[in-house]
């Protein structure tokens with residue numbers, strides 16, 4: 001395909017892989033995955049999650065890459081460029097909505113991570129015990145002022161990076177630091193596995209209790225798959241628009257999904273043995289990571305240095321991931337509304353800071369706004385998360401699958417994803433197409449209907 005807009009592209013396949021991974025790997029892996037798994041029945045949730053990644057996540061990622069590389073445009077402009085029916089542009093608009101919703105609570109949690117770097121540096125966690133780990137987390141979260149200041153700091157850092165346009169530099173940093181994060185998590189794993197009673201944590205993580213597979217648990221797993229792989233709101237469309245013509249986008253999707261899942265599982269192996277060994281509850285919610293990691297690193301040589309390094313790298317991963325979230329509204333304001341970059345960034349982060357206050361002040365039930373319920377029993381923080389991850393991202397994914405499955409000619413799809421036939425992967429593409437046309441959309445609809453209680457019996461069928 002001719003490159004109409006003379007867009008820059010990533011230089012190599014490896015650059016594509018790491019850039020995409022830089023968006024995918026973030027708090028979703030290190031903070032959200034363990035906490036949701038802990039609150040949703042352990043191994044059963046892991047199984048549901050992996051099935052969602054394989055049956056829905058990978059095919060939808062390939063669709064987003066297709067739309068991006070074929071159009072070489074941002075999420076809103078892409079559907080226009082591909083002459084899709086007008087309605088499909090809603091994905092772009094929904095993407096802008098989901099991205100700010102995500103940023104409201106993501107910036108709050110990223111702020112906690114920044115504050116943990118600072119506290120670890122000060123030696124705040126020396127001699128920490130299970131009981132004090134909890135109090136320390138509470139002082140970070142309940143605030144009200146410190147968490148707001150940290151949220152402001154992270155948004156300021158992101159604004160400066162986006163305005164200065166040093167994104168490429170940042171990507172280079174990610175490429176070197178991602179392996180370091182990986183090694184640190186492995187060190188964490190080794191330590192966690194040598195704790196007394198570690199096997200109980202592994203059993204919790206890997207043993208599947210099928211009675212736990214309820215509708216809401218599966219919906220949470222589905223939402224997490226979208227969240228972790230940065231799907232359903234156009235982020236991967238934008239990344240695809242920078243891919244080289246010779247990138248094998250199916251294998252990139254699979255590799256990113258595998259690497260992302262591996263990092264999550266390794267984070268789980270670091271956390272759950274510690275949870276059981278120190279007599280904590282796996283279902284304690286959003287604080288799980290923050291309460292266990294200081295314990296994992298206590299009492300080992302260089303523990304305090306490793307603790308600083310762990311939270312520092314998590315902070316960097318969170319920063320690069322949130323940049324890819326904020327980039328969606330920023331690109332929309334710049335490219336579709338003609339607003340200058342600086343203004344677009346400041347407007348977006350300004351709104352995120354203002355509304356994000358609601359998330360930060362409702363993160364725990366003892367927070368200032370902790371008792372206000374928005375969706376069901378959820379406060380602001382959880383409602384922003386639920387609405388974006390569990391509702392909007394899967395709907396974005398559904399619309400994407402319907403577009404590719406029913407509105408794009410199968411031959412066009414195969415031509416683009418085989419790089420004009422050079423990859424000789426038609427057999428694989430036929431299978432992927434069946435997934436996109438039937439498996440992923442049907443599963444998405446079933447999970448929705450089931451979770452709102454319409455067809456619980458259908459889910460039983462799926463268990464077989």
Ligand code: TRP
Nearest residue numbers: 024026027028227228230235321
């Ligand atoms: N995937 C990132 C994480 O796991 C978060 C993220 C970045 C995201 N870009 C996204 C989530 C786009 C949904 C959509 O932390």
